[in-house]
Amino acid sequence: MKPIKINEVQEKLDRFVNKKVYVHVETTNGAYASHFNDKAYNVGAYVRNANVTFSQAKIVGDGKVFRAGLKMEMGWIYAEGLTDWIIEDEAKLLLAGHDREGRLMVALQISETPFHY
């Protein structure tokens, strides 16, 4: 993946507006967080292949870390801490946030075809 540049990613996001798309959204700090540090908490959530349509999509950030929000008819999809992006399989937009060791902490991915499950 490569570091996010707002203009590039915004242009990719706009291509999905008002289309039926599949979304993968995820956050994790790993299954071993409280094993390695008993003061830490294991937290995480993921949704894979939510089939949605959004009318607006925007990426915002300070040049290093970004947030993205998708406005749907009856709600929102949001991710914070995004740092990197890539187009995978020619048409799937992957956004992810990595920690300084390169571990994935958050992901927001959009595709017109389902993600492999």
Added chain:
Amino acid sequence: MEKHVVVIYPHPDDESFGAAGTISKFREEGVPVTYLCGTLGEMGRNMGSPTFANRETLPEIRKKELIKACEVLDIDLQMLGYRDKTVEYEDRNEVAKHLKGLLEKLDPSLVITHYPEHAVHPDHNALGAAAIEAVRLMDEGQRPVVWAQAISRDYPEVLGTPDIINDVRKYFDKKMEAILCHDSQAGGILGQIKNYQQMNSEDRDAVVEQFGTERFYTWKY
């Protein structure tokens, strides 16, 4: 001597970290070993160091790493097709029946798996429980012995001293070779040991201490 050993863990790399030394010992004796790997570790957060994988490419990368590690260990591999982080939400009895069918075909004398409730990762606990249930469902005369591996920090206090303590220092290099096949996971635990051959003797001793013994509890039915 064992007739056939079947290892049942959920993730590519569990076999290398958890049992590569024990596996190598069995292979040296000529005992066939089969790894039933539950998932492809699809939801792992380590993406290589520096990062070279992403959420969508990780499964295929980890599959290749798994195949390579099994070649290094000279063992058969079957991938069970469950999804990382979801094993505990599957129907336990269905998973147990699936495993029982495979075990009846392979007819092992020994099964190695995780110790339910003491193996930290929910997939470890769930697949370990299903494997133990699978063996319980077998005819008593056909049942293999089960070795269960605990990982939790407090397991010796809770469960007592494991009855199987394998000194695998003799197979240390082989174990490291297998672990290092799982290159995408190098950002985590592996990062510290990736260059173990260049470590000073004190650090190297610590790594040998950490990975040189593999402990199991014989399951009592």
